[in-house]
Amino acid sequence: xxxxxxxxxxxxxxxxxxxxxxxxxxxxxxxLAIYPYLVMLFGGLKSAGELSTNPSGVPHQPNFSNFTTLFxxxxxxxxxxxxxxxxxxxxxxxxxxxxxxAMAGYAFAKYRFRGRNLIFALLIASMLVPPExxxxxxxxxxxxxxxxxxxxxxxxxxxxxxxxxxxxxQYMQSIPDEVLxxxxxxxxxxxxxxxxxxxxxxxxxxxxxxxxxxVLKFTDYLWPLVMVSNPKYExxxxxxxxxxxxxxGFIVEYELVLAGCVVVTLxxxxxxxxxxxxxxxxxxxGAVRG
Amino acid sequence: MAPYLFISPFIFSFLIFFAxxxxxxxxxxxxxxxGYTAIHWVGLQNxxxxxxxxxxxQALRNTLFYWLVPLVPLLGGALLLxxxxxxxxxxxxxxxxxxxxxxxxxxxxxxxxxxxxxxxNNGIVNSVFxxxxxxxxxxxxxxxxxxxxxxxxxxxxxxxxxxxGLSSVPEELLxxxxxxxxxxxxxxRYVILPLLRPxxxxxxxxxxxxxxxxxxxxxxxxxxxxxxxxGAPPSAAPVMNQVIVNVTSGEYGLAAAxxxxxxxxIGIFSLIQFRLFRQARQ
Numbered sequence: 001x002x003x004x005x006x007x008x009x010x011x012x013x014x015x016x017x018x019x020x021x022x023x024x025x026x027x028x029x030x031x032l033a034i035y036p037y038l039v040m041l042f043g044g045l046k047s048a049g050e051l052s053t054n055p056s057g058v059p060h061q062p063n064f065s066n067f068t069t070l071f072x073x074x075x076x077x078x079x080x081x082x083x084x085x086x087x088x089x090x091x092x093x094x095x096x097x098x099x100x101x102a103m104a105g106y107a108f109a110k111y112r113f114r115g116r117n118l119i120f121a122l123l124i125a126s127m128l129v130p131p132e133x134x135x136x137x138x139x140x141x142x143x144x145x146x147x148x149x150x151x152x153x154x155x156x157x158x159x160x161x162x163x164x165x166x167x168x169x170q171y172m173q174s175i176p177d178e179v180l181x182x183x184x185x186x187x188x189x190x191x192x193x194x195x196x197x198x199x200x201x202x203x204x205x206x207x208x209x210x211x212x213x214x215v216l217k218f219t220d221y222l223w224p225l226v227m228v229s230n231p232k233y234e235x236x237x238x239x240x241x242x243x244x245x246x247x248x249g250f251i252v253e254y255e256l257v258l259a260g261c262v263v264v265t266l267x268x269x270x271x272x273x274x275x276x277x278x279x280x281x282x283x284x285x286g287a288v289r290g
Numbered sequence: 291m292a293p294y295l296f297i298s299p300f301i302f303s304f305l306i307f308f309a310x311x312x313x314x315x316x317x318x319x320x321x322x323x324x325g326y327t328a329i330h331w332v333g334l335q336n337x338x339x340x341x342x343x344x345x346x347x348q349a350l351r352n353t354l355f356y357w358l359v360p361l362v363p364l365l366g367g368a369l370l371l372x373x374x375x376x377x378x379x380x381x382x383x384x385x386x387x388x389x390x391x392x393x394x395x396x397x398x399x400x401x402x403x404x405x406x407x408x409x410x411n412n413g414i415v416n417s418v419f420x421x422x423x424x425x426x427x428x429x430x431x432x433x434x435x436x437x438x439x440x441x442x443x444x445x446x447x448x449x450x451x452x453x454x455g456l457s458s459v460p461e462e463l464l465x466x467x468x469x470x471x472x473x474x475x476x477x478x479r480y481v482i483l484p485l486l487r488p489x490x491x492x493x494x495x496x497x498x499x500x501x502x503x504x505x506x507x508x509x510x511x512x513x514x515x516x517x518x519x520x521g522a523p524p525s526a527a528p529v530m531n532q533v534i535v536n537v538t539s540g541e542y543g544l545a546a547a548x549x550x551x552x553x554x555x556i557g558i559f560s561l562i563q564f565r566l567f568r569q570a571r572q
Contacts, residue, residue, distance in 0.1 A: 111293035133549035
């Protein structure tokens with residue numbers, strides 16, 4: 001890594017040694033990153049007996065019986081219900097969050113109106129208040145209006161995402177005003193301008209908000225844990241830790257739990273590989289601006 | 291009128307599910323309320339009760355532990371990896387970026403359950419290091435198990451943040467430094483780190499906020515399992531458990547007070563960090 005090596009990119013021995021050491025180190029880190037995925041996959045393919053004697057290695061007698069157990073009988077109906085609940089909750093939540101973010105972001109980006117800066121500043125400041133502060137009050141309120149153990153308690157709260165609105169606004173500010181002026185000349189109203197011009201042109205940022213929101217909601221644990229206790233409405237993340245064929249929750253069957261982890265990890269992994277750049281850009285959005 | 295119509299759905303959801311409940315929760319933190327009988331205003335009594343409650347203090351210490359212990363390996367490790375992956379010695383930086391980020395893709399619930407297996411008595415951690423540690427039940431080891439999980443899952447997140455920060459360091463500046471004879475660590479110390487300061491502040495603030503709100507990992511990783519609401523025993527339970535425990539036992543005033551103490555802590559820590567880094571810059 002000496003200055004000379006950086007300037008002259010020839011294959012001198014020092015450079016070769018540097019490249020090998022660095023790549024070996026990174027591959028080692030990569031193995032550590034991947035290994036728990038293997039423990040999960042291998043564990044899902046082991047019997048209860050093998051998991052307890054051989055928790056770390058390749059399965060000696062790999063079989064899919066955990067996966068069949070997971071989707072048949074009472075465990076199967078429990079599992080299917082929980083997976084269905086997750087999607088019933090996550091998809092509308094994501095759509096609502098994106099729509100609310102886009103509409104509000106558009107108003108803050110492209111209109112001047114009384115109170116705009118004040119409202120915007122208050123919304124940004126509210127990000128300092130941890131959402132968990134509201135759990136006690138919301139629990140009391142939802143108990144009074146009979147919203148505990150429902151879908152709406154999992155779908156509606158949290159749809160006003162200040163971060164999502166902020167991302168949408170930043171992006172829409174970069175759309176030239178001339179586009180909207182031309183549309184106005186052609187007789188387009190406010191709604192039409194939003195629908196026909198702003199939305200399609202903001203597709204990248206709205207996609208990023210959608211993917212991030214979907215992943216966060218899909219993997220959320222604390223909120224449904226507190227607000228939902230009836231398995232009929234329980235999402236998969238709450239059901240997963242207590243998976244067992246006995247349904248009592250006293251004996252956890254880890255080979256089943258690991259198979260269940262494989263089932264919930266697959267969609268996330270596919271989503272990640274497909275939208276990798278979007279997700280990573282979303283994560284690091286605030287990093288550069290600070 | 292149009293802009294108000296466009297922001298109204300967002301504002302409506304924000305007021306109903308966030309702003310109004312926040313105000314009510316602040317009020318509730320000064321009251322004793324069990325959900326059905328009349329509200330009793332008790333002033334600062336909830337806060338006093340919490341501060342003198344040994345279980346709350348222990349939870350506070352545990353949360354500080356989960357915040358401070360992984361901080362250096364997470365941020366230092368992520369920065370080191372980011373500098374290495376961005377260096378000219380590495381060709382497939384895209385491949386390594388994916389590889390290092392991938393633990394972040396596993397849901398926290400799944401990650402905690404998988405690490406339960408890895409930290410079991412005959413799990414991989416004990417067998418590789420020839421240990422006989424009961425990571426999941428031994429009070430002196432439990433918290434370290436949580437740290438292992440947090441570092442494994444979190445490293446990729448900070449790595450990606452630092453990669454983004456590094457891409458804002460102009461290439462010409464590094465080359466100019468090399469021409470002037472600056473060695474690798476000198477370029478890191480005098481060129482990269484000062485330019486990366488805003489990114490580092492961002493990473494620390496995000497880490498602080500996330501650590502104070504920690505809940506899923508300790509509760510699913512340690513203790514006896516079985517899908518309890520709050521699985522971690524008091525000696526390793528984070529502050530968030532105090533919110534949940536008080537909600538489930540109907541002590542809503544106490545629960546709200548825990549939440550606001552959390553808010554005060556986040557506010558103070560964020561402020562200190564911004565101050566420290568602003569001073570360092572001048």
